[in-house]
Amino acid sequence: MKFYFTLAALAALTLVACQNSTPTYPARQPPPGLLEAPDAIAAGARLFVSRCASCHGKTSEGRSPRADFFQPPAPDFSDPVYQHKDPAYLFWRIEVGKNAEPFRSQGSVMPAWRGLSDREIWQLVAYLKKRSV
Template identity: 55%
Template sequence: MFSRVAVSLFSLLLVVACSDRGPSYPKVTPPDGYLQRAENQEEGRRIFRQLCAECHGRPSEGRSQRADFFYPPAPNFTSPLYRQADPAYLFWRIRKGKTVEPYLSRGSVMPAYGAHFSEEETWSIVAYLRVRSEVSSD
């Protein structure tokens, strides 16, 4: 009886320890309506093209061939999943980059842009990433 209980408890602990709960991040919110404004999305697009496309863009946007060797790979944000992504997560990920877990131990090469972008610029990038998959010709 004791061994069944011990095995059950061990199994439960293993499941909890191995579950992918995702990273913990601050629940910040953009200013009201910020993500929906076309001018903010366009500013995010401009920043993306200038500073992010080398790793996250399509080949036609200037994606570097070295980005093909990143592991884990850098997403190009055209998946519809990014339309539903928590804006707070995208904001946090842009600002912290590879300096936080689980990305640090997984070998991410994403720089932390918190010192390089203002909060408004970061929210503009988030605004653009959320509509990027809807844009037919970037």
């Protein structure tokens, strides 16, 4: 009996650890100086308001009440943890949205923003990094 309990506990811990791991994503480098450029951050802020705020923004930024019911919840990019996220990871998540694992199987509703240019996605990344300070 003790063996089965230990085995079940180990399986549960493994599942939890796998859920919190960062998936593999492509290595990318932003254009030099873009993440710190005030004009890029401002452009990213405008893109955030028009494309992202309905799910990720504050109520004053146009957050939709339906976003409160997303499972998993849409991340709040004012959380300081995003200041330390790899810019290549943020770029990838914006680009692929819910279409990559583990996000697809977790029920994410994040759209893929492949219609944005690479520069626009980097501008969003610049804004998200600044927003999380």
